[in-house]
Amino acid sequence: MKTVVTLLAVEELTVKFGGLTAVNALSFAVAAGTIHGLIGPNGAGKSTVFNCLSRFYEPAAGSISFDGHNLLNAPPHGVVKAGIVRTFQNVELFRGMTVLENVLVGQHSTFGGSFFQDMFATAKARAQEKAKREAALTTLELLGIADTANAYVGSLPYGKQKKVEVARALAANPKLLLLDEPAAGLNPQETYALGDLIVDLGRKLGVTVVLVEHDMTLVMRICDQITVMEFGRKIASGRPDEIRCNPAVIKAYLGEGEDIA
Amino acid sequence: MILLQQVISGLATGCLYALVALGLVLIFKTTEVVNFAQGEMAMFCTFVAFSLLVVVGLPYWGAFAGALAVAAVLGILLERLFIRPLHKSSLLSVLIMTIGIMMVINGVAGWIWGFEPSNFPTAVSGEPVRLGQLVITMPDVMNLAVTCVIMAIFYLVFKYSMVGIAMRAAAENRVVCRLMGVKVNKIMATTWAIGSMLGAVAGILIAPVTFLDLSMMSEVIIKAFTAAVLGGFNSLPGAVVGGLLLGVMENLVAGYISTELKGAFAFALIVAVLCIRPTGLLGTVERKKV
């Protein structure tokens, strides 16, 4: 039993929209190097949690500490520098760009140099650009979509687009990767492959993953820890096998008529 | 006393802004089009009214009705031919489209009616109302009255009538509307018809003051946009509030600060308001779900 390093600690997080409380005093911790599942019926507030982690929403109360720092001090665009990158439930790619360029945007915060170096295309700027392009290509290879590098993302099938999003996120070489329903819209085979990919990435790049997902088979298969939410509250947490037979969870899901593998 | 007078004539002018702004907002709410052609459409219809009056020799209200009919047709045609094909494209290209329409309408109107200004009769004449030093002309009263009536109608229609509800729904979510069996296209067309008619009413009310010529709306439309943004581009009451506010404010600036910088001050006000409320006074934010 090795010592567990907590990478992300969410304490008493509460988010309100007007009268509605979307997330209610939620606490959970994510250990470095693990894959952490965040599940629950629709409207449980999972995406809202993600939007807090990426600083889109301002929580009404609670704290988020990441890697020992208070994340709530960072601006939305500072989250990446801190080491957190996310993907989106319904794909948010830059349609005006090629796959490669999308991934390059992922690397944005890793770029050095000033605007004027870009403007005059100084040797330094060009060298950097070249290096980054190669890095981007390797990321694409890692995900097995290098062949689409110069295609416009709009022209790709949905499954590929999802992969591009993951690639774009990884390009920022994050410590923590937030995956928002990566399997949505994929067929079982694709989903299975995706599962392996995620595990594999975790190992290869030492990336910690928080996963919001409806596909229970996937969640149960790859997650080390799972936090279950309902109506903005945490109703259970633990290892997959514990969760599987947790009455509250079953109730919550049967209520929704979804069955747990 | 001067102050009060200025406020009142400001309100009268503001009503005209409000009417045009109302059309802009209505069209934007349901079809998400920022319609730069609104002013020229109004100008065109006003000229039609003029021809009906002078050439055909209809009585005032006959010409008025005729112009409204033409306005409706014009609105529907434009929506059908030029706007509907763009329902998926960006705000910019739609905006450019309306600018193109604006140029064409203005040019064609020039071909039909020439370039020299002419006098346009007022709906109501008669001695101005005097309250002490205060003077309110019949046309001013008319403007206020018309605006109030139209506001009332709008309120009722939008609140209670089926069409109104459908329009509101279409504004909220086009797809769902379609699924619910609302004839969205029909709604869009109706919206444009109404928006265009609003413009025509404004044009006919403005013409006696600005006199009838090709550029009669060029300034009003900018004011109307300002008013719409001031009030919140997606709020009908906002358009009216914005219009009246702008009308009054302009007069006060002109009276107490500087006539030459009126427009500049109006702009400063807009920026100030928008910095505090990015969606105008009564506008609402659409939060993008991710």
Add this chain to the structure above:
Amino acid sequence: MNRENWLRFIVWAAVSMFIAAVIAGCGAASKRTASGVTDNNIKIGAFGALSGPVAAVGVPVRKGFEAYISYINDQGGVNGRKLEVIFEDDQFNPANTLAAVKKLVEQDKVFAISPGLGTPGVLATLDYLADKQVPFIYPMTGASQPAYPLKKNTFVVQPNYVDEAKILTQYAADKLNAQKVAVLWQNSDIGKQGLEGVKAQLAKAGVQLVYEGAHDVKDVDFSTHILKAQEAGADTVILYTVVGQCAGILKEAKKQGYKAAFVTTYINSDLNLIKLAGDAAEGLIVAGWAAITDVNSPDYKKFMEIYQKYNNTSEMPSGYATAGFIAGEILVEGLKRAGKDLDREGLLKGLESLQSFNGILAKDITYTATDHSGVKSLIMFKIQNGTIVEISKDRFALKP
């Protein structure tokens, strides 16, 4: 965008440009006559806004000018030469004006420019025409730059607004025994110069300026100004604005029952003013620098006849049309006097020989070798029962 497109574009652009330039070459090379005069034809260039917001001015000017030119051509032209007019549209944008004038002078090789409408356009082309020594007859602007300092090639006709405003102020003092005047001016070169002129004359005329208010070019609400002028107790109001807004102001004054003497610039000596303002215009005193408003005078009837015949229309010509017409009169008179073997020098000499020349509408036009500033005296009109009538036959001018 990759490098190849970039280069392809450069070539593409360059080639098209080259073609354009070559066409230019051929175009011009084909017709290389000496400055627009042949044995039976004289080429005249003109510019003004024929489209855009200011078309309402440019179009009638063109109608008036071309009507008179066709009238002359039908009579056999000038010294056996017919006049050919090339009227360029500049949309009131000086960059376009300069382009148009360059084209007229360098490509069409016109003999002279007449008329040229619009302050920005005139100011933008004045020096160029002076350099090229192209006669420029009747720059239509109230600005004083064309007149002072003297330019050998430029002949101003209408008085500039500064001078006119001085005369008006003096007139108000002498004939309307004004004590307190108010100036309502349009926020444009017109109004600014009018105001300047009034202020300059105040002391000499012994009147005081109690209120001055500006309105924007498109303003429609004048209540504030009327109120304030009234409060300041102005007995005479001088209006420096254009027809539409002048009418608006008069209506507003009537509405508020403001009784004062209203005096306005020659810009508004225009029958449209009555059309627009109706009975609110009654009693307004309008300046005029030519006999362009007394509808019943034989001169005006003659003008109407020509205007309506050659535009085959029955419409009433506007004040702007009369200005165009007068430009034609002066140009033609100058050409006549220049004689059979015509050159630019001759035209200038011809014009400088005008001694209080009276045409159909053009009246009291005098030029000398040292003075090209045109009319310096005004006829005063009054609006009575829906028409404009002369107050007195003799013209009003400042005493030297």
Add this chain to the structure above:
Amino acid sequence: MHRRGLLTSLLAAAVLLLPPQILPWFTDCSYYFYLIDLMGIFAIGTLGLGLLVGFAGQISIGHAAFMAIGAFFSGFTTLQLGWPFWLALPAAGLAAGVSGFALGFPALRLSGQYLAIATLGFGVAVPQVLVKWESVSGGFNGLKPLAPMLFGYKLSLEEDYYYLVLITLLLMGWLARNVVASRTGRAFIALRDSETAAQAMGINIAHYKTLAFAFSAFYAGIAGSLYAHLVRFIGATDFNLGMSVNYLTALVVGGLVSIPGFIAGAAFITALPHGVNALTRGLPGGMKAMAQNFPQVLTGVVLILVVLYLPQGLMQLWTGLKAGWAAKVRGRRGENSRDTARG
């Protein structure tokens, strides 16, 4: 490819540089070079607007205002403060850039129609303020900037000014191209396509929006300065909404995201009225009224058609034609081969 590239660039250089030296021998063509200069100047402005609207997706309907700022800054400093043109030109760009930066801040909180109208207001307000500020702008009489001096030689001839415009245009085009191809350019496009995702990828929206405004205003300022010293008369009211709309038109006609397109669009819009006027010249009296505002109507029609059918602008016609032609050629080859096979 490389050798072809070299050849084409040599050819280009020749065609670009020689005409002003050769043509004047044959004819008086400063009118055409004046137009070409204007095209180049508006192309520079359009480049800037393109970066802002086409790439960064921030609508600006008041762009002529920045051009006015550049023009009057250059006019004022050269006439009143006796600055040399060569200092005034970049300074004018910077001045406009700073004002663009300033406008960027309200723009931060606005989007879509609100931004559009705010910039519209800016476009209305700036000329008004300038007119009022007579000590700088000369009021309604405007300013008369002088032709630039180069080592004691006056660039008053359009043929000479042409080189100045050409060099500036190529330089500005090159800079624009670098920016577009760089991390900054990608950040702009990211802003346009999805602010949410852009932020999530660590792009500082505030920084890049204001940067986009400042950068494009800088272009407009340079264009303004060049304009001032070419036309040599500037009146504040000339930089009106009509001019701003012309910019947008050029942009759309040029296809929003293509640098050559921007330049072509600007050339098209500048040439259109003059071309049409030349064509409609000498129409019979009845049709004159038509001819008068024909350019305006035509521009409108072009806009409508482009928006409806040519999202990549008029260049799309060009590429489309080329593709079609290539296809035809291929087709014919195919037939031939079949024929030979049969025979």
